[in-house]
Amino acid sequence: MKKHKLGYILGTILIVIVLIIGGVTIYHQGVQEGKRIAAKTILSATNEKSSSTETESDSSGTDSSEDSESSESDDNTITLDDEDYEVTDSKDYKPVFSDSSWTNTKVGIDEVKVLQSDGTTEDSDGNEVNGIVAVHYTIDAGKDINMYPTQGTMNTNSGEQVEADMSASDDFDGELNSGASVDGWVIYFLKKLDSIKDLTSVRLKWDADYDTDDIDDDNFSHTYDATVQLN
Template sequence: MSETKYCINCGKEIPVDATFCPFCGATQGKATSAKAQSTSAPEQNNEPNQPEHVNMWIALKLGMRQTFTWSQRITRPQYWWLYLDLVLITLILTIVFGFKVYSYPAFILDPFHVNALQTVLLLVYSALMSWISVMQFTASARRLHDSNRSAHYLWFSLIPLVGPILIIVFLCQRSKAAGERFDRSTSQPKHWTHKWWTWCLLVLFTLAYAALVNVTARENAIDSALTTTSKSATTSSDDSYSDSDSEEASDSDSEDSESDSDSDSDSITIGDDDIDIADQQAYTASFTDSSWAGSTFKIDKVTVYKTDGTYTSGSGSDKQDFNGIVKVHMSIHAGRDISAYPTQAKLSTNDGQQVDADADSDDFDGDLNSGTDSDGNLYFILPKLSSVKNITSVRLKWDASYDTDDYDDDNDFKTFDATLNLN
């Protein structure tokens, strides 16, 4: 049986005297038999530069030194100790930085806003995570080399479910002598920290990672705001009814339609927020509209509040300061199955302000069955209010509709328009 050796490029078994590989065409070096390759001196152990004892610290130093080393090998113990190191470091970074940077975006483009401290934390976190990712990726390539596999096997990770499992199996394989074909190093290799292109790659990876984290943080902030709003809408109805009852009791003692400031309550609750009130004025309204779908919409009370100081609502690009609140009490009687949306109403004031109903308004609208009654409070946040007496009239507009199969029915949709004089 003729002796053979392994191709220094593709690792295939070829005749020992071959000067080039019949499979890949690569020129071969000095003839060495496969038996000699597989039974080399004990000190080589078919493995690349393995120290007598491998631990977490030694593996981490090797990984840091070879962050951008591609065409070398790393033994199985070295790789998995390094993997454990990187998992623990990632966990620590997530605890120290991750929860903070993922909670709120560091910068917003529209409108442009930058949080300096959040940006610094984001860049530090992204730089470290990018370095760890590169270290892990190149180490995986070297581990595949050590088992005589090309780094192109990493493409298997793109296959759903099966791909990652195959990669893990490959990474767990023993070292193979034929993997020496990947040991291509210069006589005096320059450390990666002394190469300009490695730093350029790290900067690009850091910026890309930071952008991805910032987008995720913005989505998390929006989801958190929506969740808070949903929970607040569930509880605000009871609080609003209680506040409404106390004000109506005060109105019943007044002979005038205009009520004086209520001294019994110096705060109101909207959603989860208690807002201190410096002054308030309640007005009796008499708006009634029964002209559509046999249904009746009534507004019987409007209250104007001046907050004790400036408050902030919303988050991110929707964040705004306010010092005034208008509360409108509305009741609905459905004469047929209808869909009404007063909580999406727009309110305009005599001093030129126009605002949408606050998300923490009572949840009393939507789809209403025929014959049902519903009522609740609508809250409108005013950015500017110097005195409750400055608001002398308000105008509300909201939509309602019903389903019909009659194509000639032009009355299935209606926009209500109510102007209320506060006097």
Template sequence: MHKYYSTLEDFEMKKIKLFGVLSLALLTFTACGSEKNDDPTNTTEAKTASKTKKTTKEKKDTNLLINNSEFKKLADNTVDSEETKVVAQKDYSLDFTDDSWTEMKVKVDKVSILKVDDFEDFSGNKPEGFIILHLSLFDLTRDVTAYPQQGTILTSDGEQTDGSYSLDAWDGDLMKGAKKEGYAAYELKKLDNVESVKNIRFTFNANYDTDDFDDNNAFHDYDMTIDLK
């Protein structure tokens, strides 16, 4: 009896030790798995956050035209706005006013020269730069129609270019007493240096409706020469 009891007791002790070893192993395995899963780099959220951070950093490339604070809408005219870059920019602050027509005054307070890279519009044109004017139309004595974005520019380098790019729909039919301002962009097929343009000649027309065929004032051609300095 004593021998049998001793053997049974030994057997039970071995079972207890085996159970203890298995329990310890299970706890260790669970802890390791928990540490691995708690690592944020191994979660879907972490991977998404990393991708978002990378994308945000790419969008902050200040050389991209689409990230230009003033002229990013010009990028809407490109085939691939994520590729077009502004490689140089020259800004001129001005105080130029044309009051040659009694029905509306025109002010140009800024002209910017941009040299761009990888700009291609939807017609396949690949200009090397742009002249962009900031204008104000004011002191309207009657309803008029004017499109400064569709005028013509002649540079001191001899390049003549017509307005064919829209930055915003701010010109057109204007009511008496209105004051409108916005940008007008003109492409330059060739531009070696943003400082090479010394002056520009800028023209556009305006008109108002009338039934008087003898009213010679109904149509007006604005024609201004602006020195850039």
């Protein structure tokens, strides 16, 4: 009788453990999927109301652009990392940025969206948000590499420097095998953006590296430095 009771208890404990592990796995999958959906909400919420401009760049990492028109949008609410942001104006750019200078890896920036918020909401760190910049990256890995746009920085022409918000951005970077092609949105929150027209350029920096046992290999790490004009 005691053995039967002990076996019943152990079996019950095992079932509970399996249910807990399964629940945690499903939760994390839901969080990651939610991040991807949240970042892409920027497009669905504002694309129909914004105008775009074609820009061209050279391989040195600096983008040149032509004049574009700005259009005001009706109030929209977007959700990023479970936070709602009221968007009062938006502007969409279509830069043609490409950099293949390192490890035969091609990195592109093909869309930049600038959003003005009403300034009554806060980011994940509790800072008041007045503007949002969403940058769409594409990566075609030419080697087994590690790349981290979601851990980079952005400088604006107004002098503001901010870090990418990893929790609000898409989950697409990190360890990439040779031949992998990925893309995703990286989100940057601005504290000062009185008008969409105030933002005329952004400088984006992020790091990449690959594993090597060669102590003389000075090419194993690389910092990308891209300037995109928004006027």
